Amino acid sequence: MEVYQGGLDGRTRKTVELPPGFWKKVAIGAVVVLVLIIGYTSFYTVEEQEQAAILTFGKYTATQEEPGLHFKLPYPIQQVVKVPANLTQKLQIGYREESGQIRTVEEEALMITGDENIVHADAVVEWKISDVRAYLYNIEDPERFLRNAASSAIRSVIGSTKLDYAITDGKTVIQTEVKQKLEELMRQYDTGIFISDVKFQDIEPPEGEVQQAFKEVTNAREEKNTKINQAQRYVNDRLPKARGEAQALIESAEAEKRSRILNAEGDVAKFNAIYAEYVKNPSVTKERLVLETLERILPNAKIIITDGSGNTVQYLPLDQLLNRSGSGKSGGSSGSASGSSSGSSSGAASGTTSGATGGGTEQ
Known part of the structure; x- marks a missing residue:
């Protein structure tokens, strides 16, 4: 409803009347919006690779390391700053890799060695956030600070190293020394950064004849190491076998x-x-030895016993009778040996012995 009200000045003013309950609805809407804002700003989520710094009225108060949904006081009482503290990050020194393309940064890559030669060095620094508070408040630009510190450490180590050693056998040693210097700088400035590793991609002279000459030297040293390893492998193969053969002979x-x-x-x-x-008893033992020797050297010989006059003495061939009897039984014969056998023997004389007492002999 519109109401027109007149006045003494002769002007007419229009007064708009609000519908009943309007301000109540506005108050309820404001409360709902405030509740939504409070609810939205009171809960936050921490991802697996993140940690969150809790700020109360802009001052650091705590660090939330557990992933998941968490509660805090609504804004502007408390704020949350998330950082990828559990993620290993990489910083490239001397080059940049962008969209699959590698671009050389000469002002970072070119360095002077201890023998006043120029060398081209590319490195990768792997790092993590170890202290969220120090990382957020002790350094203004962490990545820039880390890049400058890494370049300084690399130039310091290579500046005290000869070129020949730097491009051949000293790469691993240089990496270790650079990592130690970089860790010392991080501790000195309390940056909250942990250095996981430092890896050199290339340490080589600038392109040209010098680089080719050093490559040939490097190839020759690698070939030398290969030959040494092959010789050592041959030694390791042959030496145990030779020791085994020697032990077997012993x-x-x-x-x-x-x-x-x-x-x-x-x-x-x-x-x-x-x-x-x-x-x-020398005589008996002597005769026994003679007989045993004859039995050993003439196992199939037949012995004929004679007297001293040279006449053959007939004897009963018991051994032949026993052999015949045994063969008859094994062959299934029903006959048996009976009667007497002739005293003649078909065997040849293989030895003659005379009895020491009364012509007796022992076989």
Whole structure:
């Protein structure tokens, strides 16, 4: 409804009446907006690779290291600053890699060695945030500070190293020294930065004849190391085999030695036993030795016993009868040996012995 009100000045003014409950609705809307703002600014999320610094009225108060959803006092009482503290970052020195293309930065890459030669060095520094508070408040531009500190450390180490050593065997040593100097600078300025590693991509002279000459020197040294490694590998292969063969020969010789000693001791014991019997009865022992020797050298010979006059003495061939009887049984024959056998023998005379007492002999 529009109401027109007149006045003494003769002017007419229009007064607009608000609908009932308007200010109540405005108050409710304001409260809802305030609640939404408070709710929106009271909760924050920390990702897996992040840590959050809590600021109360602009002053650092705490660090939230656990990932997930967290609560804080609404803005502007508390604020949150997130940093990738759990992420390993890389800083390139001497070059930049942009969109898959590598661009050389000469003012960072060119350095002077200890013997006043120019060298081209490219490096990568891997780092992480170890202290969020120091990282946010002790240095203004962390990446720029780290780049300048890395360049300073690299120039300091290479400046005290000869070119020949820097481009050949000294790369690993230079990396270690640069990392130590860079860590010392980070501790000195309390930057909150942890240096994970320093890796050199290339350390080489500038392009031209000098670079080619140094490459040939490097190739020759690598070939030398290869030959040394091959020779050492051959030594490692042959030496254990040679030691094994030598040990086998030694053990074989020791076994032969022990065998001969035992055989000799057995022979000595046997000789001593025979000698003891020989002392007791020399004639009997002598005849026994002769007979045993004949049995050993003529195992299939037939023995014919004669008397001293040269006439053959007939004897009963018991051994032949026993052999025939045994063969008859094995062949399934039903016949058996009976009667007497003739005293003649078909065997050839293989030896003659005379009895020492009454013509008796012992076989």
